[in-house]
Amino acid sequence: MAKHLENKKKVNKNENQVNKKSNKKKIFIGIIMFILIVLIIASCIYIYKYFADTKNSQETSEILSKIEVDEEEITDETTERMLQVKKLQEENKDVVGWLEIPDTNISYPVLQGDDNEYYMTHDYKKKYTIDGSLFLDKDYDFKKPSSNLLIYGHNNRGHDTMFAHLLDYKDEEFYKKHPIIRFTTEKEDAEYEIISVFESRVYYKSEKNVFRYYYFVDAKNEKEYNEYVENALDASLYDTGKTAEYGDQLITLSTCAFHTEDGRFAVVARKIEK
Numbered sequence: 001m002a003k004h005l006e007n008k009k010k011v012n013k014n015e016n017q018v019n020k021k022s023n024k025k026k027i028f029i030g031i032i033m034f035i036l037i038v039l040i041i042a043s044c045i046y047i048y049k050y051f052a053d054t055k056n057s058q059e060t061s062e063i064l065s066k067i068e069v070d071e072e073e074i075t076d077e078t079t080e081r082m083l084q085v086k087k088l089q090e091e092n093k094d095v096v097g098w099l100e101i102p103d104t105n106i107s108y109p110v111l112q113g114d115d116n117e118y119y120m121t122h123d124y125k126k127k128y129t130i131d132g133s134l135f136l137d138k139d140y141d142f143k144k145p146s147s148n149l150l151i152y153g154h155n156n157r158g159h160d161t162m163f164a165h166l167l168d169y170k171d172e173e174f175y176k177k178h179p180i181i182r183f184t185t186e187k188e189d190a191e192y193e194i195i196s197v198f199e200s201r202v203y204y205k206s207e208k209n210v211f212r213y214y215y216f217v218d219a220k221n222e223k224e225y226n227e228y229v230e231n232a233l234d235a236s237l238y239d240t241g242k243t244a245e246y247g248d249q250l251i252t253l254s255t256c257a258f259h260t261e262d263g264r265f266a267v268v269a270r271k272i273e274k
Helices: 002-061 080-091 164-170 172-177 222-235
Strands: 095-100 107-111 134-136 148-152 180-184 189-201 250-257 263-271
Touching (some): 080 095, 080 180, 164 189, 164 250, 164 263, 189 222, 222 263
Parallel strands (some): 107 134, 148 250
Antiparallel strands (some): 095 107, 134 148, 180 189, 189 263
């Protein structure tokens, strides 16, 4: 009898161990399934946002074709593009112009906010988007005007929008085919010839004698202006054969790059006087 009870205890003990192992296995499988479900949901959200943002950015680049203007208002001094920019300003007073690099997909409105943060994540309709907008540095003053139109734009990996294709200028052949930047405001329709293309990064405050191009908006004097131009030419990946002189209006396009930590890529051009 005692032996029978002992065997029964052993059987019960073994069954309990089996049940515990089974429960642990079920819990483990449950955790794995939960993680997979979360990952699937997160992936779906990401894919949805990716295509939604890409679609929004593509639609933004095409809005000019949908803006109708009075053809009688078009003159040698007032182009259709200038009138279209003026129409956009009726929707959002922060619109300061339209930037285009002919024969590329870079063709977007340029915004200027009270800070350099808001339009990093909002479009010209002030709707949230991960691609943001092209935006002019908050310190640029059109009334003066300032020396350098410093325009920022995202280069989001996997997104074929905003300044993603600005890095195509690493290739000198691409530059030769696209040497001109067009920037249009409600007051002028101007072209800029590229003088420099270079890689950079955000420098630490402790670093000395470095080219912080992203601080240059308005030259205090001729020396400061010339230093900017000389530094841009020295940093250029190749010689464009072009330069700028004190008094020339400059435009600098800036975006993120991934050749180094906090990398940046910039294209500098000077206004062609007609």
